[in-house]
Amino acid sequence: QQQVKQSPQSLIVQKGGISIINCAYENTAFDYFPWYQQFPGKGPALLIAIRPDVSEKKEGRFTISFNKSAKQFSLHIMDSQPGDSATYFCAASMLRGSSNTGKLIFGQGTTLQVKP
Amino acid sequence: DGGITQSPKYLFRKEGQNVTLSCEQNLNHDAMYWYRQDPGQGLRLIYYSQIVNDFQKGDIAEGYSVSREKKESFPLTVTSAQKNPTAFYLCASSPRPLPYEQYFGPGTRLTVT
Numbered sequence: 001q002q003q004v005k006q007s008p009q010s011l012i013v014q015k016g017g018i019s020i021i022n023c024a025y026e027n028t029a030f031d032y033f034p035w036y037q038q039f040p041g042k043g044p045a046l047l048i049a050i051r052p053d054v055s056e057k058k059e060g061r062f063t064i065s066f067n068k069s070a071k072q073f074s075l076h077i078m079d080s081q082p083g084d085s086a087t088y089f090c091a092a093s094m095l096r097g098s099s100n101t102g103k104l105i106f107g108q109g110t111t112l113q114v115k116p
Numbered sequence: 117d118g119g120i121t122q123s124p125k126y127l128f129r130k131e132g133q134n135v136t137l138s139c140e141q142n143l144n145h146d147a148m149y150w151y152r153q154d155p156g157q158g159l160r161l162i163y164y165s166q167i168v169n170d171f172q173k174g175d176i177a178e179g180y181s182v183s184r185e186k187k188e189s190f191p192l193t194v195t196s197a198q199k200n201p202t203a204f205y206l207c208a209s210s211p212r213p214l215p216y217e218q219y220f221g222p223g224t225r226l227t228v229t
Contacts, residue, residue, distance in 0.1 A: 002175075009156065034217075043120075043206050043220025044159070089158055102147050102166065102213035103174065106158035 002027060004092050006107025013114050019077040021110045023090035026071065030092040034104070035064065035075050038087045047088070048075075051095075080114045087111050119143065120221035122207050127226045129201075137192045137224045139207035147213055148190040152176060153204040153223070162205075165190055166213065194226065201228045 006023045013019045023033075034049035050057045050064040050073065057064045063076040077084055090107040120141045129135045141148065147166050151159040161174030165184040179198025184190050190209075194201045204225050208218040 004158075006158070041222070043208070043222050045220065046217040101172070102149065102164060102210060102218070103161055104159075104218065106151075106160070108156055108158045 002105055004090060004105050004107040006090050006110060008110060009108065010111045011113070013080045013112065015080065015082060015114055015116050017080050017114075019080045019084070019112055019114070020074055021088055021090070021112070022072065022074045023092075023107050024070075024072045025092050025105075027092070027094075028071070029094050029096070030105075032093045032095045033064070033066065033073050034091050034093075035062075036089045036091065036106075038089065038109075040086075044089060077112075080112075082114045082116050085112055085114050120207060120209055120219055122205075122221040122224050125222065125224060127224055129226070129228050131228055132196045133228075134196060135194050135201075135226065135228075137194065137205055137207075137226070139190045139192065139221060141188055141190075141207075141209045141219075141221075143209060143211070143219065144187070145209035145211050145219070146187070147210045148184065149208040149210075149218060150174075150180075150182065150190070150192045151206045151208065153206055159206065162192065194228075201226060 035047045036044035037047045038044040048059045061078045066073045088110045091104040123138045149164040150162040163182040165171035181193045206223045207221045210216045210218045
């Protein structure tokens with residue numbers, strides 16, 4: 001119930017294309033869903049995050065789509081660029097009351113390669 | 117220049133030896149976290165601390181120990197009881213628990229042979 005399943009494991013996209021990474025969760029108590037971006041040899045960095053009271057959040061070329069009934073959320077990278085080549089992690093957590101320990105449950109990660 | 121520092125970047129140890137990984141932050145953050153990253157498994161939480169002198173086990177605490185004697189420091193000891201210690205270890209901090217962003221350090225790659 002604490003797992004977050006992420007797919008695909010790897011993704012190759014042409015420059016200018018759309019990259020789509022999907023995540024699914026089981027625990028309906030999760031109410032915070034961030035995406036982290038990690039470049040080789042570096043620590044992850046927060047990219048964008050969503051709460052379940054909205055179905056979509058957009059920041060520049062990055063959009064999170066959230067489907068509460070299906071317990072799924074996805075990251076869309078529009079106009080993908082070679083500089084977007086990195087590993088992307090979805091995560092989930094609970095913000096409510098004493099459940100808010102800051103504990104993030106991460107997906108397995110997706111390695112994205114954007115070809116020039 | 118604020119941030120999180122982890123040292124060393126690469127660490128090699130013989131099996132049976134304890135090893136301590138350093139994590140220091142000058143962001144004045146209350147909360148600190150240790151994660152382990154293995155290929156194909158994402159990041160898994162080892163220990164976390166929300167305030168000085170207090171810490172809790174994460175999902176994979178067995179074979180690890182931590183201390184939080186100072187706000188800016190959260191060292192992780194990988195003991196000989198950890199069955200598969202070779203991994204990439206990441207330290208993170210945040211000003212408060214979520215939804216505040218967790219800021220990650222550059223990581224330490226530990227190899228035990």
